[in-house]
Amino acid sequence: MIQEMVEQVQIIRQKMRAAQDRQKSYADAKRSDISFEVGEKLRRYLSDPSHILSHDVVEVDEQLTYIETPKEILDRKVRKTRHGETALVKMLWTNHKAEEATWETEAAMRESYPHLFT
Structure with missing residues (x-):
């Protein structure tokens, strides 16, 4: 029984060494200097x-x-809607593109900006 236990401990030690070696080789690869290749693809601007x-x-x-x-x-x-109809207008705002236009209620816009509805 003791002999089996000693063999199992040896197997565990071997596996731990192998794991540590893999970890060291991975760490060494990460620490290696990164080299940049300047090829023909780069041109002067x-x-x-x-x-x-x-x-x-x-x-x-x-x-x-x-x-x-x-x-x-x-x-x-x-x-x-169930309660009636709401008129909407799509407004283009200053300092924005057409893709950023928003839908607003016509009544609110008519009240705030009547010059747009002439």
Whole structure:
């Protein structure tokens, strides 16, 4: 019985050594210097005016905030519910693209921005 126990301890020690060796080789691989290959794919950058991005100027106040105002109405629709109908308008806001337009109630927009409905 003691002999079996000694053999099992030896097997466990061998497995622990193998695991430690794998761990060391993994750590050594992680520590090795990373080499970068500069191939023919890299070229010197040539300045091109078409690469310049344009941006919109946003005026901000002392608190670094700005007021959103609608530019135009892009679309209209009527939403029907159980309690009635609601007229909606798709508003394009300043400093935003058409993809960022939002649906607002027509009544609220008419009250706040009547000049857009003439």
